[in-house]
Amino acid sequence: MATVSLRQGAQIRGWLRPERRLQLATLAGLLAIWETIAASGLLYRGVVPSVTGIVTSLATMFGKASFWTNLSVTASEIGLAIMIGGTLGILVGLILGGNRFLGAAYSPFVVYLASTPKVILLPIIYLMFGIGPASKIVVGSIACFMPMAISTAAGMRQINPTLIRVGWSFNLTQVQMIQYVYLPAMVAPIANGLRIALGSAIVVCLVAEIKFSNMGLGQMVIDSFSRSRFTEVYAALIVITTLAVLGNGIVDRLARPPGSPAPR
Amino acid sequence: MRMLQSLDLAGAVSTRVSAASRPPKWRARPWVPRVVGLGTLVCLLVVLEGLCAAGRVNPFLVPAPSTIIASFPMLLVEHHLPQRFASTIAKVCAAALLAVLLGGFLGWAFYRSRNMRLAFRSWVVGLNASPSILLYPLFLIIFGRGAGTIVALGVISALPPIVLKTSEGLLATRRVLLDVGRSFNLTAFQQFRLVQFPAALPIIFTGVRIGLIYAVITVVGVEYLLAYGGLGELVPDLADRFEIPAMYAAIIFVILVSAGFQFVVQKVERWLQSV
């Protein structure tokens, strides 16, 4: 007679939890609708391909060297954009958040520029920086700078004053204050800003690659689309989305104190 | 000696503390920093004008601010700036309205059903993180080259923050308010209408504000990618015609429009939070 331990029982029950069943049922339903549309021939051929076609394309794509080259180009563009834009954003945010006068004078510019769609800058950035990775890094940095500056400034303004007084009581210099008091207290707001910056940089860099680039995942998507290779388009979109969600999840983890549960 | 030193330290700390708690001199005149900010901008523009006049910058890529301002009339008349502006705003409003209706309903559903919330919240968070604008070529084929495609993509990008904030707001209603409602024997619908929804409104509106920003970014982005009209098509069109001063003027116009939009929405949000 097979026996099951309490923990195994709990794990099995975990998979049958109502929300899991709901997720699986919804997923199955969506897939069924998808396959029906794919097989119906209602839409232009191949624009909604069968799932097997997409999976095959995915597998083929991972085997191509060009995919990995494009992936590394895009990843390095976004990575550099985050580093440059993020660092500048944090610096400016520290200044604007730390000094009330400067904050009152210059924060509005940053806040209002942040709500502007960055794609509007792409034509001028292309004219100035050309077709290579430099233009994507520049526009990505601009897209990262805004949310990082805003969240850093906001974080500065809401640091617990007790922590600041403790720093003063140790007679720390301004640089030491930044290093030992301000920045550690702002890990959560900075990580939150980083999450927005990452999403913004991904969108803006990919759009730039679609419009003017020889390399990168964005260019790969539009190239496949213009040759009507729709399964490749979906495969590339799946990879891009998965990486974006993973990146978001990693930054989200950083924003939460260790050990705290995910928000419900 | 050490006692004296620690007394000194206490003095130093208390000086810094009292300095921090004393309101700065300009607080009585809040317009001072704003003037300084705008003044800095004006100074930078004057410096740029000077550099252009002296021939120190490439005049083709960085035109003088005076030529940019001078190109506004041409932008209004020849390039139909008001019509393009109206076209973009119309699409943004349509996307925002649909997103509020659909997102509000889904957010309420998340609030009512714990299972739905546990099952699909992570999916919505994932949708929020993914660059949904990349679906545009497929939407182009499936839905055609029109405003419908643009609005549909705008709705998809605006949906997640509205859904998440609506459910968060409704769930965060304080128990004491619900208890007061129950003590008045309110029905479930009255409870929702008179207690929960008003209490949740500030948080819900934050979601709407973020959704609006995403809708603007997506609508303008897809107009740019599809070259379909509105402000998103205007800027690259001007670049392709090498009308560089007019292109800068159009970019500035878009920035001012977004800023104005943001300003109004923030004022409404603050009013809601104070009420």
Added chain:
Amino acid sequence: MTIKRLGVFPIIALLIVLALPLTALAADRVRIGTAGKGAWEAAVPWLGQQTGIFAKHDIDVEVFYTDGSTKALEGVIGGSIDVAIGVNVANFIGAVVKGAPVVMICGIFTGLSDTLWYVRADNPIRSVKDLTENSTVGYGTAGSYNQIAGLALLDQAGAKSKMVAAGSSSAVLTLVMSGQIDVGFNGNGLMGVPEFQKNEVRIIARGDDIEAFRGLTVRGFVTSKSLLAEHRDVLLRFVQAYQETIDWMYKDQRAVEMYAKEFNLPPDEIARLMPVFYPKSAFGIQPVNGIDRSVEQGLQFKRISKQPTDEQLAAAFDIIWTPEQK
């Protein structure tokens, strides 16, 4: 995320940025920008590189495929591209009138023999006479030769149809086949296009039909004034190598085979159709003919904002070499 690690980030960023290859015209490296990836005309740099003809002239090319020739021209202005290939003459003059510091160093194609307009086979439109106000005609990108050619086609036929930007020839095909637009264009004579081979599309007009373009140099090479002044000898060798490649493409059967293999096209069809759509008399390094007519077209179709002065036109064209000069 400790503070020490945060401090390292800016330094790493700076190092990587500095390590990014800086762009400059190395002694013999030419960065080419061209649209129309996959067309016979756009395959010249690749073929010249593969066969070593460019290397023989001490030239190394790097090819950037842009979304339309206007983007290649903008790349020249911004300094990331050295020579933009296949820029429409009227569009180029439009840029000159606006003050762009660019110069056209030679023409490359006369007439429009390579361009066709087609509809999906089940579309009732049979010729340009059937085009109405509600018909939609696709073109590539703003400022491309196919935009002006499309406008000229409609003008000649007296049709008031709407022109729709679609991107590349292949993107236009997708839009036509999915029913989003009525008429598409193809800049490569529809060579090797499966839909054409299977009679799923029907040709309704040819570039040769348009009188305004007969004998007119439609496209040329554009570079920046500063580059021409500093590296005239390199550009001269580049243009000579380019012509030698074109000569080889029409003499040697291997050209068709290599081209067909690279772009997945049937070689016998290419061998048969290519001389029809790309006659050797039209395709090659040449002086720019019919500048006045190009200016007229540019003004009529609003690619040129105002009449260029004689000084502007004189400064805009500097024909670096023609095959007759040898």
